[in-house]
Amino acid sequence: MTLRFTKMQGLGNDFIVLDGVRNPIALDAAQVQQLGDRHFGVGFDQLLLVEPAQQAGHDFRYRIFNSSGEEVEHCGNGARCFLKFVRDQGLTDKRELAVETARGVIYPKLEDNGEVTVDMGPPELHAAEVPFLAEHEAVIHPLQVGDEVFDITAVSMGNPHAVQVVDDVDTDLVQRVGPLIEKHARFPRKVNAGFMQIVSRDAIKLRVYERGAGETLACGTGACAAVVAGIQRGLLNGRVRVSTRGGDLTIAWAGGDAPVLMTGPAVTVFEGVINLPEA
């Protein structure tokens, strides 16, 4: 069976996007892994599947699969590409959408300059909801990793994040410790490991070792989680420029149950057709 796809990227975090609206698409983990293989398939960090909304008043459903094959709850860079995709494919002419995800509804909006702002919903800070195994609620938790201890802040943006502050993001720490934190036993559903360097109260540098994908050039939910963690720690103001290896995002959060707002680019790289591996 052949499969039409659109290759897209948000700050170098790359995706294939599939239209499951005109024709339903069902993929198992092995097929996602094969499609995601950068030598034997198309290659991507995540696969994004567009489906019809399940509830009245919503526009679409948004499903996300890591290149490891597992389905996950959220993808920020993908949400910006999602809006561009459904408009470019003629699935809608709206500039602002209500999109169902596994953990709530998000609201991507096309800006006049072509960038996309996404209302990502409020962060979840209760450890049990991240989920993160902790005896008590705290902004900072010491996390034992081998014979080292790292001070992390656990945040969910629908998907789990463990954020720490480092003096310099450009060291081997991300590749050395990221995989150990990703699969740490205190994160029952594994975790995205964020490493942020505070540049000022309005700017950070960020690298994320992503659950199920490894280090990506940018992570949208990771940028949201890092800014929330920085504000919780009293280190950041309410609107922050997040510099990733793939480029800059703007993240804003007013605290409490206010939604986190993320603004950045979405780019179509090419359209393609692939022979879908047999299930």
Ligand SMILES: N[C@H](CCC[C@H](N)C(=O)O)C(=O)O
């Ligand atoms: N690896 C993430 C999903 C993709 C998130 C990232 N690509 C983003 O832009 O938010 C997870 O397993 O929760």
